Amino acid sequence: MKEQWRLLQTGFNTAFSNMAVDRAILVENSEGKVPPTVRFYGWIPPAISIGYFQSVAEEIDVNACEKLGIDYVRRMTGGGAVFHDKELTYSIVIPEAHPAIPKNILKSYGRICNALLQGLAQLGINGTYAPINDILVDGKKISGNAQTRKANTVLQHGTILLDVDVDTMFSLLKVPNEKIKDKLIQDVKQRVTSIQHILGTKVGFEEVAEALKLGFEEEFDVELIQGILTKEEKTLATQFEKECFSTTHWNHRR
Amino acid sequence: MQSQSIYKVPQGKLLKISIEYDEKDNVIRDIRITGDFFAYPEEAIELMETKLKNTVIEREQLQQKIRSIITEYHIKFIGVDSEGLAQAILMCKP
Numbered sequence: 001m002k003e004q005w006r007l008l009q010t011g012f013n014t015a016f017s018n019m020a021v022d023r024a025i026l027v028e029n030s031e032g033k034v035p036p037t038v039r040f041y042g043w044i045p046p047a048i049s050i051g052y053f054q055s056v057a058e059e060i061d062v063n064a065c066e067k068l069g070i071d072y073v074r075r076m077t078g079g080g081a082v083f084h085d086k087e088l089t090y091s092i093v094i095p096e097a098h099p100a101i102p103k104n105i106l107k108s109y110g111r112i113c114n115a116l117l118q119g120l121a122q123l124g125i126n127g128t129y130a131p132i133n134d135i136l137v138d139g140k141k142i143s144g145n146a147q148t149r150k151a152n153t154v155l156q157h158g159t160i161l162l163d164v165d166v167d168t169m170f171s172l173l174k175v176p177n178e179k180i181k182d183k184l185i186q187d188v189k190q191r192v193t194s195i196q197h198i199l200g201t202k203v204g205f206e207e208v209a210e211a212l213k214l215g216f217e218e219e220f221d222v223e224l225i226q227g228i229l230t231k232e233e234k235t236l237a238t239q240f241e242k243e244c245f246s247t248t249h250w251n252h253r254r
Numbered sequence: 255m256q257s258q259s260i261y262k263v264p265q266g267k268l269l270k271i272s273i274e275y276d277e278k279d280n281v282i283r284d285i286r287i288t289g290d291f292f293a294y295p296e297e298a299i300e301l302m303e304t305k306l307k308n309t310v311i312e313r314e315q316l317q318q319k320i321r322s323i324i325t326e327y328h329i330k331f332i333g334v335d336s337e338g339l340a341q342a343i344l345m346c347k348p
Contacts, residue, residue: 053296054288079290132333
Protein backbone atom coordinates (compact mmCIF):
# COMPACT_ATOMS: atom_id res chain seq x y z
CA MET A 1 0.00 0.00 0.00
CA LYS A 2 1.23 3.46 -0.85
CA GLU A 3 2.25 5.88 1.85
CA GLN A 4 -0.50 8.38 2.53
CA TRP A 5 0.17 12.08 2.83
CA ARG A 6 -2.34 14.79 3.62
CA LEU A 7 -3.69 17.15 0.97
CA LEU A 8 -5.00 20.53 2.08
CA GLN A 9 -7.00 22.82 -0.16
CA THR A 10 -7.34 25.91 1.98
CA GLY A 11 -8.74 28.23 -0.66
CA PHE A 12 -7.99 31.94 -0.90
CA ASN A 13 -6.83 33.84 2.14
CA THR A 14 -4.79 36.87 3.15
CA ALA A 15 -1.02 36.90 2.89
CA PHE A 16 -0.73 36.91 6.68
CA SER A 17 -3.00 33.91 7.09
CA ASN A 18 -1.34 32.01 4.25
CA MET A 19 2.13 32.34 5.72
CA ALA A 20 0.85 31.58 9.22
CA VAL A 21 -0.79 28.35 8.07
CA ASP A 22 2.41 27.12 6.39
CA ARG A 23 4.31 27.77 9.61
CA ALA A 24 1.63 26.08 11.74
CA ILE A 25 1.80 22.95 9.58
CA LEU A 26 5.59 22.96 9.92
CA VAL A 27 5.37 23.11 13.72
CA GLU A 28 2.78 20.36 13.97
CA ASN A 29 4.61 18.12 11.50
CA SER A 30 7.89 18.63 13.37
CA GLU A 31 6.16 17.31 16.49
CA GLY A 32 4.85 14.29 14.64
CA LYS A 33 1.24 15.36 15.03
CA VAL A 34 0.37 15.56 11.33
CA PRO A 35 1.61 13.58 8.31
CA PRO A 36 3.65 15.02 5.43
CA THR A 37 1.35 17.61 3.91
CA VAL A 38 0.88 19.15 0.48
CA ARG A 39 -1.23 22.29 0.43
CA PHE A 40 -2.69 24.36 -2.42
CA TYR A 41 -3.80 27.93 -1.83
CA GLY A 42 -4.37 31.38 -3.28
CA TRP A 43 -4.23 34.99 -2.15
CA ILE A 44 -7.07 37.46 -1.48
CA PRO A 45 -6.37 40.29 -1.71
CA PRO A 46 -3.43 39.93 -4.09
CA ALA A 47 -0.19 40.37 -2.18
CA ILE A 48 3.54 40.70 -2.41
CA SER A 49 5.70 38.36 -0.41
CA ILE A 50 9.35 39.14 0.11
CA GLY A 51 12.13 36.76 1.03
CA TYR A 52 13.30 36.55 4.64
CA PHE A 53 16.51 38.46 3.82
CA GLN A 54 14.92 41.24 1.79
CA SER A 55 14.06 44.71 2.94
CA VAL A 56 10.52 46.07 2.55
CA ALA A 57 11.93 49.55 1.90
CA GLU A 58 14.22 48.27 -0.85
CA GLU A 59 11.72 45.99 -2.58
CA ILE A 60 8.20 47.34 -2.18
CA ASP A 61 6.44 50.58 -3.07
CA VAL A 62 4.32 50.56 0.08
CA ASN A 63 2.22 53.56 -1.00
CA ALA A 64 1.35 51.93 -4.33
CA CYS A 65 0.34 48.76 -2.47
CA GLU A 66 -1.92 50.71 -0.14
CA LYS A 67 -3.54 52.54 -3.05
CA LEU A 68 -4.28 49.32 -4.90
CA GLY A 69 -5.27 47.31 -1.80
CA ILE A 70 -2.32 44.96 -2.08
CA ASP A 71 -0.99 43.36 1.11
CA TYR A 72 2.66 42.57 1.70
CA VAL A 73 4.30 40.03 3.95
CA ARG A 74 7.76 38.76 4.82
CA ARG A 75 8.16 35.02 4.28
CA MET A 76 10.06 32.74 6.61
CA THR A 77 11.88 31.47 3.51
CA GLY A 78 14.63 33.21 1.56
CA GLY A 79 14.43 34.10 -2.11
CA GLY A 80 12.96 37.07 -3.93
CA ALA A 81 9.89 39.26 -3.99
CA VAL A 82 6.80 37.69 -5.57
CA PHE A 83 3.55 39.33 -6.64
CA HIS A 84 0.84 36.78 -5.83
CA ASP A 85 -2.15 37.42 -8.04
CA LYS A 86 -3.29 34.97 -10.72
CA GLU A 87 -1.44 31.93 -9.54
CA LEU A 88 -1.60 28.73 -7.59
CA THR A 89 0.64 28.50 -4.54
CA TYR A 90 1.65 25.16 -3.09
CA SER A 91 3.47 24.20 0.05
CA ILE A 92 4.92 20.91 1.15
CA VAL A 93 5.88 20.13 4.73
CA ILE A 94 7.79 16.94 5.45
CA PRO A 95 10.38 15.69 7.96
CA GLU A 96 13.98 16.29 6.88
CA ALA A 97 14.69 12.63 7.64
CA HIS A 98 11.98 11.34 5.29
CA PRO A 99 13.62 9.14 2.62
CA ALA A 100 11.82 11.12 -0.11
CA ILE A 101 13.79 14.25 0.75
CA PRO A 102 17.49 14.50 -0.21
CA LYS A 103 19.69 15.72 2.65
CA ASN A 104 21.35 18.11 0.21
CA ILE A 105 19.21 21.24 0.11
CA LEU A 106 19.72 21.99 -3.59
CA LYS A 107 18.90 18.38 -4.49
CA SER A 108 15.73 18.58 -2.43
CA TYR A 109 14.64 21.67 -4.38
CA GLY A 110 15.10 19.57 -7.51
CA ARG A 111 13.11 16.66 -6.11
CA ILE A 112 10.14 18.80 -5.10
CA CYS A 113 10.28 20.74 -8.36
CA ASN A 114 10.10 17.40 -10.18
CA ALA A 115 6.65 16.94 -8.64
CA LEU A 116 5.64 20.31 -10.10
CA LEU A 117 7.09 19.32 -13.48
CA GLN A 118 5.05 16.11 -13.45
CA GLY A 119 2.00 18.18 -12.57
CA LEU A 120 2.64 20.57 -15.45
CA ALA A 121 3.07 17.56 -17.75
CA GLN A 122 -0.49 16.54 -16.84
CA LEU A 123 -1.57 19.81 -18.43
CA GLY A 124 0.56 19.12 -21.49
CA ILE A 125 3.27 21.55 -20.45
CA ASN A 126 6.89 20.50 -20.73
CA GLY A 127 9.03 22.38 -18.21
CA THR A 128 12.52 22.09 -16.80
CA TYR A 129 13.98 22.70 -13.35
CA ALA A 130 16.47 25.57 -13.38
CA PRO A 131 18.57 25.62 -10.22
CA ILE A 132 18.51 27.20 -7.75
CA ASN A 133 14.77 27.57 -7.42
CA ASP A 134 12.97 28.13 -10.71
CA ILE A 135 10.95 26.14 -13.21
CA LEU A 136 11.15 27.23 -16.84
CA VAL A 137 9.02 26.54 -19.88
CA ASP A 138 10.64 27.40 -23.20
CA GLY A 139 13.34 29.16 -21.21
CA LYS A 140 10.84 31.40 -19.41
CA LYS A 141 10.03 31.31 -15.71
CA ILE A 142 6.64 29.88 -14.73
CA SER A 143 7.40 28.95 -11.12
CA GLY A 144 9.54 30.22 -8.26
CA ASN A 145 10.18 28.21 -5.11
CA ALA A 146 11.64 28.75 -1.65
CA GLN A 147 12.55 26.34 1.12
CA THR A 148 13.33 26.56 4.79
CA ARG A 149 14.34 23.86 7.22
CA LYS A 150 13.41 24.28 10.85
CA ALA A 151 13.04 21.79 13.72
CA ASN A 152 14.29 19.03 11.39
CA THR A 153 11.39 19.74 9.06
CA VAL A 154 11.32 20.95 5.46
CA LEU A 155 8.87 23.60 4.31
CA GLN A 156 8.99 24.45 0.64
CA HIS A 157 6.46 26.74 -0.94
CA GLY A 158 6.22 28.18 -4.40
CA THR A 159 4.01 29.49 -7.13
CA ILE A 160 2.74 28.38 -10.51
CA LEU A 161 1.70 31.33 -12.63
CA LEU A 162 -1.77 30.91 -14.12
CA ASP A 163 -1.54 34.33 -15.74
CA VAL A 164 0.82 37.24 -15.26
CA ASP A 165 0.55 41.01 -15.25
CA VAL A 166 4.10 42.33 -15.35
CA ASP A 167 3.04 45.99 -15.55
CA THR A 168 1.02 45.81 -12.31
CA MET A 169 3.81 43.84 -10.68
CA PHE A 170 6.33 46.57 -11.47
CA SER A 171 4.01 49.30 -10.24
CA LEU A 172 4.30 47.65 -6.82
CA LEU A 173 7.95 46.63 -6.75
CA LYS A 174 10.91 48.96 -6.52
CA VAL A 175 13.77 48.56 -8.95
CA PRO A 176 17.39 49.44 -8.15
CA ASN A 177 17.61 51.89 -11.04
CA GLU A 178 14.47 53.82 -12.05
CA LYS A 179 16.13 54.97 -15.27
CA ILE A 180 16.18 51.45 -16.66
CA LYS A 181 12.76 50.48 -15.29
CA ASP A 182 11.09 50.36 -18.71
CA LYS A 183 13.80 48.16 -20.09
CA LEU A 184 13.60 45.95 -17.01
CA ILE A 185 9.85 45.53 -17.51
CA GLN A 186 10.44 44.54 -21.13
CA ASP A 187 13.15 42.09 -20.04
CA VAL A 188 10.92 40.49 -17.43
CA LYS A 189 8.05 40.21 -19.94
CA GLN A 190 10.47 38.24 -22.10
CA ARG A 191 11.57 36.05 -19.21
CA VAL A 192 8.26 35.20 -17.51
CA THR A 193 5.44 33.02 -18.77
CA SER A 194 2.20 31.49 -17.47
CA ILE A 195 -0.06 28.53 -18.05
CA GLN A 196 -2.54 30.73 -19.91
CA HIS A 197 0.20 32.12 -22.12
CA ILE A 198 1.57 28.67 -22.97
CA LEU A 199 -1.73 26.90 -23.60
CA GLY A 200 -3.46 29.91 -25.14
CA THR A 201 -6.46 29.32 -22.94
CA LYS A 202 -7.46 30.02 -19.36
CA VAL A 203 -7.01 27.08 -17.00
CA GLY A 204 -8.76 27.26 -13.64
CA PHE A 205 -7.16 27.01 -10.20
CA GLU A 206 -8.92 23.70 -9.48
CA GLU A 207 -7.73 22.08 -12.68
CA VAL A 208 -4.14 23.07 -12.00
CA ALA A 209 -4.46 21.87 -8.40
CA GLU A 210 -5.70 18.49 -9.61
CA ALA A 211 -2.77 18.22 -12.05
CA LEU A 212 -0.28 19.11 -9.33
CA LYS A 213 -1.86 16.61 -6.95
CA LEU A 214 -1.16 13.89 -9.51
CA GLY A 215 2.34 15.28 -9.99
CA PHE A 216 3.15 14.98 -6.28
CA GLU A 217 1.59 11.50 -6.14
CA GLU A 218 3.66 10.30 -9.08
CA GLU A 219 6.96 11.86 -8.07
CA PHE A 220 6.82 10.64 -4.48
CA ASP A 221 4.83 7.45 -5.12
CA VAL A 222 2.30 8.38 -2.45
CA GLU A 223 -1.41 8.86 -2.16
CA LEU A 224 -2.60 12.34 -1.25
CA ILE A 225 -5.65 12.16 0.98
CA GLN A 226 -7.82 15.25 1.21
CA GLY A 227 -7.78 16.50 4.79
CA ILE A 228 -8.34 19.56 6.91
CA LEU A 229 -6.24 21.63 9.28
CA THR A 230 -6.29 20.24 12.81
CA LYS A 231 -7.65 22.30 15.67
CA GLU A 232 -4.10 22.81 16.93
CA GLU A 233 -2.92 23.98 13.50
CA LYS A 234 -5.77 26.48 13.32
CA THR A 235 -4.95 27.79 16.79
CA LEU A 236 -1.27 28.09 15.96
CA ALA A 237 -2.00 29.74 12.61
CA THR A 238 -4.19 32.36 14.28
CA GLN A 239 -1.43 32.99 16.79
CA PHE A 240 1.33 33.26 14.13
CA GLU A 241 -0.83 35.56 12.01
CA LYS A 242 -1.48 37.88 14.95
CA GLU A 243 1.93 37.81 16.59
CA CYS A 244 4.15 37.56 13.54
CA PHE A 245 3.06 37.79 9.91
CA SER A 246 0.65 40.73 10.24
CA THR A 247 3.01 42.78 12.42
CA THR A 248 5.22 45.69 11.46
CA HIS A 249 7.87 44.20 13.71
CA TRP A 250 8.13 41.11 11.47
CA ASN A 251 7.47 42.63 8.07
CA HIS A 252 9.80 45.59 8.50
CA ARG A 253 12.49 43.81 10.45
CA ARG A 254 14.98 44.16 7.59
CA MET B 255 30.70 56.96 6.56
CA GLN B 256 27.66 55.19 5.13
CA SER B 257 27.58 53.35 1.85
CA GLN B 258 25.63 50.77 -0.16
CA SER B 259 26.33 48.26 -2.87
CA ILE B 260 24.36 45.92 -5.09
CA TYR B 261 26.19 42.88 -6.39
CA LYS B 262 24.95 39.95 -8.46
CA VAL B 263 26.89 36.89 -7.34
CA PRO B 264 28.10 34.97 -10.42
CA GLN B 265 25.77 31.94 -10.89
CA GLY B 266 23.97 33.17 -7.78
CA LYS B 267 21.65 35.74 -6.30
CA LEU B 268 21.54 39.49 -5.76
CA LEU B 269 23.25 40.88 -2.66
CA LYS B 270 22.47 44.33 -1.28
CA ILE B 271 24.82 45.64 1.38
CA SER B 272 24.46 48.72 3.55
CA ILE B 273 27.42 49.52 5.73
CA GLU B 274 28.58 52.13 8.11
CA TYR B 275 32.35 52.16 8.31
CA ASP B 276 35.22 54.01 9.88
CA GLU B 277 37.26 55.69 7.16
CA LYS B 278 40.35 56.10 9.31
CA ASP B 279 40.48 52.54 10.64
CA ASN B 280 38.85 50.99 7.56
CA VAL B 281 36.61 48.77 9.73
CA ILE B 282 32.92 47.92 9.56
CA ARG B 283 30.91 49.70 12.26
CA ASP B 284 27.53 48.33 11.20
CA ILE B 285 26.31 46.19 8.32
CA ARG B 286 23.02 44.99 6.87
CA ILE B 287 22.97 42.17 4.33
CA THR B 288 19.80 41.88 2.25
CA GLY B 289 18.89 40.16 -0.99
CA ASP B 290 17.12 37.22 -2.62
CA PHE B 291 19.59 34.53 -1.56
CA PHE B 292 19.04 31.61 0.81
CA ALA B 293 20.74 30.86 4.13
CA TYR B 294 20.17 28.01 6.56
CA PRO B 295 19.27 28.66 9.27
CA GLU B 296 17.82 32.02 8.20
CA GLU B 297 18.51 33.66 11.55
CA ALA B 298 22.23 33.17 10.91
CA ILE B 299 22.23 36.31 8.78
CA GLU B 300 21.68 38.46 11.86
CA LEU B 301 24.54 36.64 13.53
CA MET B 302 26.72 37.26 10.47
CA GLU B 303 25.88 40.97 10.62
CA THR B 304 26.81 41.17 14.30
CA LYS B 305 30.03 39.19 13.91
CA LEU B 306 31.21 41.24 10.94
CA LYS B 307 31.34 44.41 13.01
CA ASN B 308 34.91 45.64 13.54
CA THR B 309 36.22 43.56 10.62
CA VAL B 310 38.79 45.33 8.43
CA ILE B 311 37.44 46.01 4.93
CA GLU B 312 40.09 44.11 3.04
CA ARG B 313 39.42 41.11 0.79
CA GLU B 314 41.51 38.45 2.57
CA GLN B 315 40.43 39.46 6.05
CA LEU B 316 36.76 39.69 5.06
CA GLN B 317 36.76 36.29 3.36
CA GLN B 318 38.57 34.68 6.26
CA LYS B 319 36.17 36.18 8.80
CA ILE B 320 33.09 35.17 6.77
CA ARG B 321 34.43 31.63 6.29
CA SER B 322 35.12 31.27 10.02
CA ILE B 323 31.59 32.43 10.92
CA ILE B 324 30.09 30.00 8.37
CA THR B 325 32.10 27.12 9.83
CA GLU B 326 31.57 27.99 13.48
CA TYR B 327 27.80 28.36 13.19
CA HIS B 328 27.22 25.66 10.53
CA ILE B 329 25.66 28.13 8.12
CA LYS B 330 24.70 26.91 4.66
CA PHE B 331 24.42 29.60 2.00
CA ILE B 332 22.76 29.04 -1.36
CA GLY B 333 23.11 31.65 -4.09
CA VAL B 334 25.91 33.45 -2.26
CA ASP B 335 29.30 32.44 -0.89
CA SER B 336 32.11 33.96 1.17
CA GLU B 337 33.83 35.39 -1.91
CA GLY B 338 30.60 36.99 -3.14
CA LEU B 339 29.76 38.46 0.23
CA ALA B 340 33.29 39.86 0.62
CA GLN B 341 33.12 41.32 -2.90
CA ALA B 342 29.79 43.03 -2.18
CA ILE B 343 31.19 44.57 1.00
CA LEU B 344 34.32 45.78 -0.81
CA MET B 345 32.12 47.42 -3.44
CA CYS B 346 30.69 49.71 -0.76
CA LYS B 347 33.97 51.60 -0.76
CA PRO B 348 34.68 54.13 -3.46
